[in-house]
Amino acid sequence: MKAEIISVGTELLLGQVINSDTAYVARELAALGFDIRYTCTVGDNSRRLAETLQNAFAHSDIVVTTGGLGPTDDDLTKQTCAAAAGRKLVCHEGTKQRLETYFKGREFGQSQMNQAMLPQGCTVFQNDHGTAPGCGFTTEDGKVLVMLPGPPRELLPMLQNYAVPYLSQWADGAISSTNIHAFGIGEGSAAEKISDLMQGANPTAATYALEDEMYVRVTAKAKTKEEAQALCKPLAAQVQQRLGDFVYGTDVASLEVVVVRELQKQGKMLATAESCTGGMLAERITDIAGASQVFHMGLVTYANEIKNMLLGVPQEILNTKGAVCPETAFAMAQGVRQKAGADFGIGITGVAGPKTSEGKPVGYILIALADGEHTYLRTMTGQGGRKDRDYLRHLAASNALDMLRRRLFGLPDIECTAFEKH
Amino acid sequence: MKAEIISVGTELLLGQVINSDTAYVARELAALGFDIRYTCTVGDNSRRLAETLQNAFAHSDIVVTTGGLGPTDDDLTKQTCAAAAGRKLVCHEGTKQRLETYFKGREFGQSQMNQAMLPQGCTVFQNDHGTAPGCGFTTEDGKVLVMLPGPPRELLPMLQNYAVPYLSQWADGAISSTNIHAFGIGEGSAAEKISDLMQGANPTAATYALEDEMYVRVTAKAKTKEEAQALCKPLAAQVQQRLGDFVYGTDVASLEVVVVRELQKQGKMLATAESCTGGMLAERITDIAGASQVFHMGLVTYANEIKNMLLGVPQEILNTKGAVCPETAFAMAQGVRQKAGADFGIGITGVAGPKTSEGKPVGYILIALADGEHTYLRTMTGQGGRKDRDYLRHLAASNALDMLRRRLFGLPDIECTAFEKH
Structure with a gap:
């Protein structure tokens, strides 16, 4: 029809x-x-x-x-x-x-x-x-x-x-689709890895780019929804295998859902300290029903004196290196973890624009994850010249979620530097 | 053409x-x-x-x-x-x-x-x-x-x-439009107030409903953009006058822009303490470039022990009345204001769902604004049966922004109860 x-x-x-x-x-x-x-x-x-x-x-x-x-x-x-x-x-x-x-x-x-x-x-x-x-x-x-x-x-x-x-x-037939969601890989690179898998007519595989992630949609047509689903399955598995640990989930709503569900499963708690993202990470986490089991506290520490007062970021670091440096990100992650008595602490500091800050360029953002043993860092720079504030904030929060996902599932981080013992 | x-x-x-x-x-x-x-x-x-x-x-x-x-x-x-x-x-x-x-x-x-x-x-x-x-x-x-x-x-x-x-x-002619944005009034009530103004052919006035606010769009067509603008002006002024202090701005991007710009103008500082909104208020404020001048600190206090520890919400209130009561909202607003040394403190607590909490229904949300002299309250209930989490969180944050807007501009609050001296 x-x-x-x-x-x-x-x-x-x-x-x-x-x-x-x-x-x-x-x-x-x-x-x-x-x-x-x-x-x-x-x-x-x-x-x-x-x-x-x-x-x-x-x-x-x-x-x-x-x-x-x-x-x-x-x-x-x-x-x-x-x-x-x-x-x-x-x-x-x-x-x-x-x-x-x-x-x-x-x-x-x-x-x-x-x-x-x-x-x-x-x-x-x-x-x-x-x-x-x-x-x-x-x-x-x-x-x-x-x-x-x-x-x-x-x-x-x-x-x-x-x-x-x-x-x-x-309805005389049915379409079924399954979406394989990935973070940290571009649409072009993903398409290269699965180009041979994208040639079929039924099921089909196609790549789609979202703001800061991409997904592959596998679609099949058959007499019934069940048959269409069964057709999708092997191709979806192949796509997932090719994209490896960039894949954060299949048919999941978002990175934050995956992270909250896994924290629940492991009975672990998270606390966040945000500067340039201004609460966006906390907001995305608490948007997931059930987040209260794994998230008790988030701090938005916009001013330096607040970073020092609430999180114990050493005044000396703030005076000599400024608010946007790895040391501040580390101290924020460690500070909020301790203050909340949580298993994981995340600290985000950076320049979301529109103006540079402390001589650092727009788009330079540092994300630290403290787990009580180590503190890890992911550094954002460049972003292909994109400087819109909302995009940079969203990307920083997504990177924080992806770092935590990788720790929770025991996967190696990308672009990640292990730092001093906590 | x-x-x-x-x-x-x-x-x-x-x-x-x-x-x-x-x-x-x-x-x-x-x-x-x-x-x-x-x-x-x-x-x-x-x-x-x-x-x-x-x-x-x-x-x-x-x-x-x-x-x-x-x-x-x-x-x-x-x-x-x-x-x-x-x-x-x-x-x-x-x-x-x-x-x-x-x-x-x-x-x-x-x-x-x-x-x-x-x-x-x-x-x-x-x-x-x-x-x-x-x-x-x-x-x-x-x-x-x-x-x-x-x-x-x-x-x-x-x-x-x-x-x-x-x-x-x-282009052989030009259209110019001006949008009058209002919060706290429904599209139907607004249309009633301006029904006679909506009859004209050039300029026209029409109402539009957004998620939790509405706007009136006045549009005119003329030879040049300037002539079209001039045609719009008197009708837009009439619409604004009829809708009164529900209007938060004309051709402005959002409620948060109006609030941040006015805080900047008055040299006033804001701090926020959020429970059910989980950082959405802080995120919306800090999404505005220049927010760092008026916003130094936001807290997301999801758990009761954190509300007590960070904000000094009395344990007795939490034990006897629970986290979702006017007293907790007041203590959050007052606590975060003091802690940040800010001019205004906002506290939000409530049930965003999907489940009821402490026997209180989904959609019951309390918003307190402390200005050092008084603490004001807005209570959300019902919301026409809508229970989706994201909508309720957004509406609560918007109500908080509108309360602050009304204080900043010396306007009476709607549905607002003045409470004890701080």
Whole structure:
């Protein structure tokens, strides 16, 4: 089955909002085995939406729209789609009752009421995080039309809980993908290592570069999800073997998830002391549910006197070598480890920009990891000339997480210098 | 002039990557006064791209493509577009030399060399953050075709520094927009307050909801950018006046920028103590260049013993009332203010989920602000049933920033309880 996605909204068309809905819907359609040829965005304009819809049905069997289901006058998707399919809008009693309860004690006018008007005979998708329901129906020509709301927090649960089960009746095959995530290796180098593995048609392997990491996606198509998964497995294993210990996980959400889960497993505690990253490392760790078991304390020590007062970084080092030197990073890692009574301490100091500091260039960042026996260092310099603050901070926090991952799994560090005994 | 954007890439089509390029390009095209009707995404498939291109030229005068300019075999945009426009690809000497320098000492093969092949007679856009150049040219029918690379870090500077100046020769009018940002008021309530102001055709006013704030965009179209700006001004002022002190800024990047700039102006220092937000507040503050002048110290005190040890939160409160109570929030704010010797201290404690804690529900978060004279409290509960961890953490940090903004500007707090003298 061929599928197409139409996003409706002038704010998307003018670039005021980045369109994430299309990606969310596309992933689910691909997982159901539908063949997506084309996605597009139109403004809140009934005539153009009708034209687009007509074109879409000329190419595709399934059309999913996002957006334009709200209560205001520029929300035209439902009326336009129903008219194009020759269906009347009728009041859906269940939705009407839900909305009356939802708006109890507040104003409930015609525009709210309009949200209960849905194409006759459609399957209604309940909105568990907002007011506008979605729906799906089959046209007289046997084409499938699904309408979903625009706000991602409404769209995502409706898509997964209602629209995917509805659409699965047309799924005649399935795609399965597995992602092998790596840190510390570029997309180009990774592609060289697996170039022969990237030649196949089913399963396929392809490389993708993210901000500061890369991943390889292995994808297979088969009759069932299980068969597709089984097809992926051996190729994914080969990719993982080639990329070696740069791989931090397969089908994992992030480096921080891998680190937090392993700390939990080993019953180890971490504490952090951050200067230029300003709390980003702590924030990424504590974003993982369950982090409180492995993380009790993080310090953001931006000023030198605070580094000395809270972490015991010797004033002499700060006076003679400055805040951005390996010795300060070591003292921060060791200091926060001791202060928290933790197994691991991480210290990060450096220049995230936009200006140089202490004569050190933007992008020069030192990351120390203390485990009670040794203190290890990773030094960031250069970064291919990239100097944007947010990127450098993110990269520094990722390097810290990767250093800890390598210690936890007993892997050699990259670009790492073992330092004095603690 | 009508304009259209075509994004090329199977990873976009399958939803593996969220398409931000289209939004970046759309904003610039709108600012040049071009009329965007339609944007679409196609996979790395030459035949479908050629069809899409043909359709686009049937509707539009200007077509901008993003993606598919890289060195690998699935990068087909340049070949396809050149063929569709009847242009040969020829070697661009300047680019060839740039690439040879770029790859000095590394492998430089045919695939790298292919990136110097560009449509004959085109205007070349230099890539300052990568290897693949972009370009623009006019077809025999007088249509304009511009090609830009896919990675946002390459696309954005090329778009702004090279493509916009190139495209501006066709701009016959200009759009100017101004955004009025508000925190603490919903999109619906804001729309009610300004409903009469939203009726005009030029300038227009429209409301937009973001994750935890909203903004009103006032847009005008005129012959020149300056005239358009002048048209916006009085309407923007009216909107701002109606929304009152919910407005935290006009055409500002974020709440944290407003707070950091005002702290700098007043020469005041801030310190933070975070529990459930885990460093997100510190991270957002230190993301602003210049934050080191106003922020010396942030603590992430996840465990109770750390709250007691570092901040002096009385053990008795922790034992009897727990970590999530107003008294703990107050003690955190006051403790971190004293410890840092700062003018303001912020303490955040609460339940970000996914599980309840101490019998308190997910979403119950307490935010305290101590200024040395008083300690103020904002309590978050409910949040419309939303329980996702990242949203709740972000909302808590935003509330803390908004509390501080209101103190700094001498505005009354919302939902705020003044507490005991410090």
